[in-house]
Amino acid sequence: MRQLLVMTASDLRQHVRDKSVIIFAVLVPLALMYVFNLTFGSMDSLELEPIDVAVSAPADDDLAASVVDTLAGLDALQVNLTQTDEDEARQLVRDGEVALAVVVPEGFTETITSGREAVVDVVEGETAGIEAQVVETVVQTVLDRVNAGTRAATAGVLTSAGPVDPAAVAQEAVRLAPAFTTTEGEASAEQLSFSASLVAGQAGLFLLFTVGFGVLGLLTEREQGTLARLRSMPMTPGLIVAAKALTAYTLGVVATGVLLTIGSLFFDVGFGSLPAVAVLVLSVVAAGVSLVFVVARIARTAEQAQIAQSILAMVLGMSAGAFFPIVAGGLLGTILDLNPIAAFMRGLGITSGGGGLADIGAPVAVMLGFAVLATLASRLVPDRGAAA
Amino acid sequence: MRTALAITAVELRRFLKDRSNIFFVFVFPLLLVLFIGAQFGGASGGRVAVSGVDGDLRAALVTALEADDVTITVVSEDEARELVARGRADVGVVVPDEAAAAYAAGGDVAVPLVVGSGAQSQATAQRVQSALDALALDQGQVAALTSAGLTPESARQALAAADTVVQPARMEITNVSEIAQEFAGLGQFDYGAASQVLLFVFLISLAGSTTLIQSRRLGATRRMLAAPVTTGQAVVGQALGRLAIAATQGAYIMAASSLLFGVDWGNLALAFLVVVVFGLVAAGAAMVLGSLVDNDAAAGGVGVGVGLVLGALGGAMYPIELFPDTLRTVAHATPHAWAAEALAEVQRHGGGLVDILPELGVLLGFAAVLLLIGAWTLRRSLARAI
Numbered sequence: 001m002r003q004l005l006v007m008t009a010s011d012l013r014q015h016v017r018d019k020s021v022i023i024f025a026v027l028v029p030l031a032l033m034y035v036f037n038l039t040f041g042s043m044d045s046l047e048l049e050p051i052d053v054a055v056s057a058p059a060d061d062d063l064a065a066s067v068v069d070t071l072a073g074l075d076a077l078q079v080n081l082t083q084t085d086e087d088e089a090r091q092l093v094r095d096g097e098v099a100l101a102v103v104v105p106e107g108f109t110e111t112i113t114s115g116r117e118a119v120v121d122v123v124e125g126e127t128a129g130i131e132a133q134v135v136e137t138v139v140q141t142v143l144d145r146v147n148a149g150t151r152a153a154t155a156g157v158l159t160s161a162g163p164v165d166p167a168a169v170a171q172e173a174v175r176l177a178p179a180f181t182t183t184e185g186e187a188s189a190e191q192l193s194f195s196a197s198l199v200a201g202q203a204g205l206f207l208l209f210t211v212g213f214g215v216l217g218l219l220t221e222r223e224q225g226t227l228a229r230l231r232s233m234p235m236t237p238g239l240i241v242a243a244k245a246l247t248a249y250t251l252g253v254v255a256t257g258v259l260l261t262i263g264s265l266f267f268d269v270g271f272g273s274l275p276a277v278a279v280l281v282l283s284v285v286a287a288g289v290s291l292v293f294v295v296a297r298i299a300r301t302a303e304q305a306q307i308a309q310s311i312l313a314m315v316l317g318m319s320a321g322a323f324f325p326i327v328a329g330g331l332l333g334t335i336l337d338l339n340p341i342a343a344f345m346r347g348l349g350i351t352s353g354g355g356g357l358a359d360i361g362a363p364v365a366v367m368l369g370f371a372v373l374a375t376l377a378s379r380l381v382p383d384r385g386a387a388a
Numbered sequence: 389m390r391t392a393l394a395i396t397a398v399e400l401r402r403f404l405k406d407r408s409n410i411f412f413v414f415v416f417p418l419l420l421v422l423f424i425g426a427q428f429g430g431a432s433g434g435r436v437a438v439s440g441v442d443g444d445l446r447a448a449l450v451t452a453l454e455a456d457d458v459t460i461t462v463v464s465e466d467e468a469r470e471l472v473a474r475g476r477a478d479v480g481v482v483v484p485d486e487a488a489a490a491y492a493a494g495g496d497v498a499v500p501l502v503v504g505s506g507a508q509s510q511a512t513a514q515r516v517q518s519a520l521d522a523l524a525l526d527q528g529q530v531a532a533l534t535s536a537g538l539t540p541e542s543a544r545q546a547l548a549a550a551d552t553v554v555q556p557a558r559m560e561i562t563n564v565s566e567i568a569q570e571f572a573g574l575g576q577f578d579y580g581a582a583s584q585v586l587l588f589v590f591l592i593s594l595a596g597s598t599t600l601i602q603s604r605r606l607g608a609t610r611r612m613l614a615a616p617v618t619t620g621q622a623v624v625g626q627a628l629g630r631l632a633i634a635a636t637q638g639a640y641i642m643a644a645s646s647l648l649f650g651v652d653w654g655n656l657a658l659a660f661l662v663v664v665v666f667g668l669v670a671a672g673a674a675m676v677l678g679s680l681v682d683n684d685a686a687a688g689g690v691g692v693g694v695g696l697v698l699g700a701l702g703g704a705m706y707p708i709e710l711f712p713d714t715l716r717t718v719a720h721a722t723p724h725a726w727a728a729e730a731l732a733e734v735q736r737h738g739g740g741l742v743d744i745l746p747e748l749g750v751l752l753g754f755a756a757v758l759l760l761i762g763a764w765t766l767r768r769s770l771a772r773a774i
Contacts, residue, residue, distance in 0.1 A: 020683065028692060028696070031697050032693075032700070036705070038715060039701065047713065112557055115555060136561060141521070143557050150554055151529055158549045169532045170532075172532035173529045174528060175528070177528025180497045180523055182500070187473065188469035188470055315419075325475055327435060327506035328476070
């Protein structure tokens with residue numbers, strides 16, 4: 001036991017002195033959390049700039065006027081309208097004076113009421129951006145209302161059940177349309193906020209790199225010859241591997257703990273019950289360490305192992321949503337659920353929503369099951385490095 | 389010059405022969421292009437979990453959404469919330485009793501939505517709103533006809549008949565430039581491919597700094613200098629070597645994404661020019677990193693960190709156009725943002741050489757500064773014992 005602890009302590013000391021562990025385990029993930037929070041986090045706070053629009057609409061045309069009036073009266077977006085004729089409007093947008101030109105054709109109302117197709121030309125200029133898309137959506141909404149009126153009016157005329165005033169029906173169709181709105185539903189307590197999922201995801205992803213440092217030291221030592229010397233010592237050979245496992249485990253738990261703590265402080269997120277989170281961390285590190293052992297058995301050299309480890313870390317981390325949240329369903333979703341990092345994030349979601357030790361059974365089962373399977377695999381797979 | 393080029397050739401050969409590069413250089417970038425295209429390109433309409441009371445409103449909503457290419461699963465309310473929380477659905481819809489009753493009575497309806505944090509979730513939520521708007525207008529039409537004296541059934545029949553006769557008014561969107569018009573529909577993978585080219589050229593170049601450190605540490609550089617090779621030639625050879633690697637990486641990603649995902653690069657020569665100039669910047673950064681740091685594992689870590697952080701800031705993971713103003717200004721401190729703008733100009737607006745000269749100028753400025761610093765630090769490191 002003492003030998004195990006001595007070997008572990010010396011390994012840990014060596015890793016801490018070696019700055020690469022601190023960089024990969026703590027600094028890089030924190031930097032990425034910060035930057036991703038800045039960039040992706042801005043998804044919610046989209047600022048709309050005022051937009052210059054040139055509109056050409058025939059005079060004395062009611063429906064055309066409704067298009068213009070709606071654009072002028074928008075709350076969410078400031079539209080600087082220039083009303084002019086068609087050629088001038090097209091010229092303005094070509095010259096870049098306005099971002100968007102909306103051309104309502106002559107005889108708009110007449111074309112529509114006679115059931116023929118009326119086309120509103122929208123020309124995007126060089127500077128057309130998101131605000132232009134908003135304007136286009138608004139124009140489409142106006143057209144949808146106009147079409148609803150026309151459709152109802154035509155239906156009224158076509159119907160065999162007696163005379164109907166088309167204009168009145170058209171107006172009523174729009175006036176009587178109820179308001180169908182969406183409201184903000186109550187999200188599951190389990191849903192990690194965007195910042196929280198970033199912190200959890202990055203912690204999970206870089207965990208796999210961190211434990212890699214611990215276990216893959218085994219391969220480096222074999223290449224350097226120190227492993228053979230250790231094996232000649234008067235102690236059980238299994239202790240050497242156990243020491244590496246313990247080193248990796250300790251590094252993983254400490255690094256993940258640090259990342260979750262600092263992350264939750266910086267980004268103002270809470271992960272919930274400490275004992276439950278601790279169990280989740282212990283489980284995911286176990287899964288990570290066992291995975292690295294499989295890599296260590298299959299790889300022939302330390303460098304190969306490093307590459308394979310990095311690949312696995314990136315694939316597992318990204319598919320769990322470490323860089324951006326992933327939405328997938330069906331078979332792909334089921335496969336993703338077996339990813340230990342994804343299980344870790346799901347567990348954190350449960351605890352952040354107030355769940356305790358009793359509620360995290362499923363994700364813990366996935367992570368520990370992964371750990372058991374991977375450990376079995378690392379025992380059964382032939383050791384390609386030993387033959388080399 | 390021939391000596392310098394010989395050194396360049398060695399560096400390039402080393403890079404191509406190293407089997408450990410196969411995944412990260414050749415496979416991973418394409419995986420990311422595929423990944424980003426699938427998440428942000430949004431070929432399908434998203435996934436919605438619909439729950440709530442079974443009735444006309446729910447059925448009508450499901451029909452409308454399915455017509456809009458949305459994948460629907462009908463589940464219980466708790467399951468819907470859970471699916472969104474776990475990322476198995478973009479949006480969860482709960483149809484409450486009051487809403488279903490209001491729909492039947494022709495009144496206002498409020499439907500709670502739970503929106504996930506996936507890339508497409510907001511867009512999918514918009515589709516739900518559009519579907520609801522269409523249903524509302526439909527109700528209005530029926531209400532107008534019934535108030536004019538028809539029964540609801542004959543109203544619907546009449547509306548169906550109207551559909552065959554009336555051609556709805558529509559909007560036609562065009563773009564100012566004809567070429568831009570062709571490119572207006574940004575291909576699903578185009579944005580991903582452009583941003584990944586830049587990200588990976590930079591990352592792989594920085595990772596290449598480790599080979600520079602290894603050469604220094606193993607004494608290969610010193611032996612090279614013992615041969616009739618001046619320090620200047622060694623430095624130029626190294627710089628050109630980094631550039632050759634960056635250009636190869638860039639050319640590979642452009643070709644592969646074009647062949648496998650049908651990515652359109654616009655004027656291929658111009659796009660490649662942008663990538664090569666960006667590669668110069670990356671080469672300079674790699675030289676600085678490879679000369680200042682003595683431990684190749686630490687350099688690997690720093691390289692990945694700096695590469696990912698600069699990439700994210702510069703718009704490699706999320707479009708710069710959607711950054712808030714202050715962040716957009718900060719983003720322009722990275723070479724990635726400028727290169728991305730130049731590529732967007734070529735790819736999406738059919739720009740010519742004149743259009744991208746400002747961006748190229750800035751990139752050359754970055755490159756000049758980094759290469760000068762890199763050359764100076766490399767010369768000094770050659771005299772330093774490791």
